[in-house]
Amino acid sequence: MARYLLTRAWQSAVTLLLSTIVVFVGVRxxxxxxxxxxxxxxxxxxxxxxxxxxxxxxxxxxxxxAQYVERMAQGDFGVSIRTGTPVSSxxxxxxxxxxxxxxxxxxxxxxxxxxxxxLAAVRRGRPAxxxxxxxxxxxxxxxxxxxxxxxxxxxxxxxxxxxASGFVPILEDPVDNLxxxxxxxxxxxxxxxxxxxxxxxxxxxxxxxxxYVRTAKAKGLRPRAVITRHALRNSLIVVVTxxxxxxxxxxxxxxxxxxxxxxxxxxxxxxxxxxQRDYPVIxxxxxxxxxxxxxxxxxxxxxxxxxxPRIRVTxxxx
Amino acid sequence: MTNLxxxxxxxxxxxxxxxxVAAVAVVCTAVACSPxxxxxxxxxxxxxxxxxxxxxxxxxxxxxxxxxxxLVIALSAEPDALDPTLSRSLYSRYVFQAMCEKLYDVNxxxxxxxxxxxxxxxxxxxxxxxxxxxxxxxxFADGTAFDSAAVKATLQRHLTNARSARKSELxxxxxxxxxxxxxxxxxxxxxxxxxxxxxxDRAGMIMSAQALQARGDDFASAPxxxxxxxxxxxxxxxxxxxxxxxxxxxxxxxxLDGISWRxxxxxxxxxxxxxSGDAQVADSVSTQDVASLRQDAAVSVLQSQSLGYQGLTIxxxxxxxxxxxxxxxxxxLAQNAKVRQAFEHAIDRKALVDAVFNGEHAVACSPxxxxxxxxxxxxxxxxxxxxxxxxxxxAEAGVQTPYEVTMLxxxxxxxxxxxxxxxxxxxxxxxxxxxxxVEYSSLLDEQDRGNFELLQLGWSxxxxxxxxxxxxxxxxxxxxxxxxxxxxxxxxxxxxxxxGDVEQRRKLYGQAVTLLQQDDALIxxxxxxxxxxxxxxxxxxxxxxxxxxxxxxxGFGK
Numbered sequence: 001m002a003r004y005l006l007t008r009a010w011q012s013a014v015t016l017l018l019s020t021i022v023v024f025v026g027v028r029x030x031x032x033x034x035x036x037x038x039x040x041x042x043x044x045x046x047x048x049x050x051x052x053x054x055x056x057x058x059x060x061x062x063x064x065x066a067q068y069v070e071r072m073a074q075g076d077f078g079v080s081i082r083t084g085t086p087v088s089s090x091x092x093x094x095x096x097x098x099x100x101x102x103x104x105x106x107x108x109x110x111x112x113x114x115x116x117x118x119l120a121a122v123r124r125g126r127p128a129x130x131x132x133x134x135x136x137x138x139x140x141x142x143x144x145x146x147x148x149x150x151x152x153x154x155x156x157x158x159x160x161x162x163x164a165s166g167f168v169p170i171l172e173d174p175v176d177n178l179x180x181x182x183x184x185x186x187x188x189x190x191x192x193x194x195x196x197x198x199x200x201x202x203x204x205x206x207x208x209x210x211x212y213v214r215t216a217k218a219k220g221l222r223p224r225a226v227i228t229r230h231a232l233r234n235s236l237i238v239v240v241t242x243x244x245x246x247x248x249x250x251x252x253x254x255x256x257x258x259x260x261x262x263x264x265x266x267x268x269x270x271x272x273x274x275x276q277r278d279y280p281v282i283x284x285x286x287x288x289x290x291x292x293x294x295x296x297x298x299x300x301x302x303x304x305x306x307x308x309p310r311i312r313v314t315x316x317x318x
Numbered sequence: 319m320t321n322l323x324x325x326x327x328x329x330x331x332x333x334x335x336x337x338x339v340a341a342v343a344v345v346c347t348a349v350a351c352s353p354x355x356x357x358x359x360x361x362x363x364x365x366x367x368x369x370x371x372x373x374x375x376x377x378x379x380x381x382x383x384x385x386x387x388x389l390v391i392a393l394s395a396e397p398d399a400l401d402p403t404l405s406r407s408l409y410s411r412y413v414f415q416a417m418c419e420k421l422y423d424v425n426x427x428x429x430x431x432x433x434x435x436x437x438x439x440x441x442x443x444x445x446x447x448x449x450x451x452x453x454x455x456x457x458f459a460d461g462t463a464f465d466s467a468a469v470k471a472t473l474q475r476h477l478t479n480a481r482s483a484r485k486s487e488l489x490x491x492x493x494x495x496x497x498x499x500x501x502x503x504x505x506x507x508x509x510x511x512x513x514x515x516x517x518x519d520r521a522g523m524i525m526s527a528q529a530l531q532a533r534g535d536d537f538a539s540a541p542x543x544x545x546x547x548x549x550x551x552x553x554x555x556x557x558x559x560x561x562x563x564x565x566x567x568x569x570x571x572x573x574l575d576g577i578s579w580r581x582x583x584x585x586x587x588x589x590x591x592x593x594s595g596d597a598q599v600a601d602s603v604s605t606q607d608v609a610s611l612r613q614d615a616a617v618s619v620l621q622s623q624s625l626g627y628q629g630l631t632i633x634x635x636x637x638x639x640x641x642x643x644x645x646x647x648x649x650x651l652a653q654n655a656k657v658r659q660a661f662e663h664a665i666d667r668k669a670l671v672d673a674v675f676n677g678e679h680a681v682a683c684s685p686x687x688x689x690x691x692x693x694x695x696x697x698x699x700x701x702x703x704x705x706x707x708x709x710x711x712x713a714e715a716g717v718q719t720p721y722e723v724t725m726l727x728x729x730x731x732x733x734x735x736x737x738x739x740x741x742x743x744x745x746x747x748x749x750x751x752x753x754x755x756v757e758y759s760s761l762l763d764e765q766d767r768g769n770f771e772l773l774q775l776g777w778s779x780x781x782x783x784x785x786x787x788x789x790x791x792x793x794x795x796x797x798x799x800x801x802x803x804x805x806x807x808x809x810x811x812x813x814x815x816x817x818g819d820v821e822q823r824r825k826l827y828g829q830a831v832t833l834l835q836q837d838d839a840l841i842x843x844x845x846x847x848x849x850x851x852x853x854x855x856x857x858x859x860x861x862x863x864x865x866x867x868x869x870x871x872x873g874f875g876k
Binding site: 030031032033036037038039044045046047050051053054080082083084085090093094149152153156157160163164165166167259260262263264268269272275276277 | 392396398399401404406480481482483485486536538539552553554555556557580581582583584586587590591593594595596597640641756757758759760762763764766796
């Protein structure tokens, strides 16, 4: 186990370093000049020069990269070119919002997806399965932004059940926080719920027709116990893999969802930074996202062994 | 590839547009040939108005407004640094309006009026000494006194900070004197008439000297000025909050406890927030949404014609980038003014505004708004829409038709619709317009490098015409991206800058517009109308021609 973790940590460090280079070069390969984006309407050559000098953009690229890596190593993400705010403080504000939104979306998606998947498998060929399949198809096909707009129109504007935008930190008022974030989390979770449902249904169908389930039934176990303790537990490994793989989709979905609901999260910060060519912010968010991918993949791999004790992680390459 | 896809996808729309353009053209020929008047300004006060008319809103009636409450304004873009010296974004001005008063302000008639000054400045006979009397008994939000020393500290920061966006606006200031606590004297190297307009914008926002000393370049993290509200909190890329300032000298006029600006970039989301009650004000309402909002009994729409413009810039000499010496470009559009005039004659501005913006915006043929004090009949003359003349001019210039021109434009839906309408329209004048849509930051980059033939972009506008003209068409102007040079125009603009008399400046700007329309390096198309939707619960919210939302003295109705 320890050897495995060491190998993974080493691989992660290399991946992270490569990501740093890709992010740094990629951001600068974008057409457009951050000094121009910041200068807005009132720009003169002197002002542009002063902006470039202030943010070190007048330095040669290798020098900029060395400074960037050095600062990153010290945990200093620099200062936003657009707002003049330290990027670390922007991350401190934005990260909890996106983490809360994503965790809640995963929970909602898992509950809906697993529940509907099990139901569809157990009630195969009946209306319940058709309904679950139909809903999954809608969940997969409808884009987040459109669903979000519909939700605002019917659940905020028409009925006033949920706020149309805004965010209240959880420590400030937990109830109001939930009131603001439930709707975006449901919208964000719909696509994932549909995928989980399809995978759970398919895995459950395999499990239900396997020998160990037949044996469990023959032992006289009640149907509920057969489904939850035997079939579902073995199917969950697929669900965990799917959730891990879909994390990328969840983050890109968060970009749109946060934009629609005006949530001050990571996604909104990323998209605004890209449009404004705010290099320090783009670099920080992309790097943190890469780091999050690495950590979550590791976490998913470790989770396999918890769900299925037959799987043991080792340091040997697969 | 991109050009091709735009042209392909626009075919059905083009037919519709062409029909609309043709129908409107029959009716509006007379209008297109006539001077642009400010009669479409209509009744400038009051509440709801129909399309194409100004409605600035009315001040709150203290008897019908209750004390307290937090106003939420849905803002279409994020303000940049909340530092009057460094700020370069139009949206920062919305926030500053509530917390950073200026030496001078603008009224409904786009005239400059005193704010932290007690009267308009007096200028010496040689135009080189400007004396400003200051309001006594005023305190900054941190409790320190507002006096001439604070004004001097602010102006010196504007003039000396390396990243200052105010330096060029303040012009040739040689020094600032403070003969007493309530008087400031500005010494100029030469007369500079646009100074007053600058002092009615961010250059005139006075910052607390104590806060400047304490925070230096980090002033934007907790700005301290004189204003009805003071800074409370900013969540980057999401919201800005201000709360009522008990130190404010005219506190009885303030009704709200606080104002929050929430950044919601999508127009339909802003409209939804307004309808759900999560926000009470939404700026930059889309011309597509405004008709339905006008029909909403709970919402009123304020409309003010911008002092700026939207136009087409033709690259006539920008080869090595903006600010460099113009060089000849081997293209008929760049070399021959007749080809540019032909392009202008091929455009029917009225039909364009009607077809693309539902008639919400106003036709513009010059950089001077009809609402400006410096407007004149010459400044509002409009070259007629005349496709036959366009073809004739092209023939005289020896250009084969259809003459292909590529236009760089931002990839926003509104701009693309405008570009497609233009594409269809100029065809009748002998032009084959290709559209090259790019993302906004890239557009700015390409523009400054001179990598374009024709480009669509605009300017939000300032109160003094100099700030709307000289930088854009004056030789060596910081935003003269066309690479345009006309010594005769430069002379007129310099004279207008130094003239102390309004009538003289008006005449000079009229002559400048005539020259601009002869050379046509910048073809002015239309003036946006700032559309702001306000819940009828709110009273006293106003939007003047400078486009700034004035929420400081608003309140919730009883």
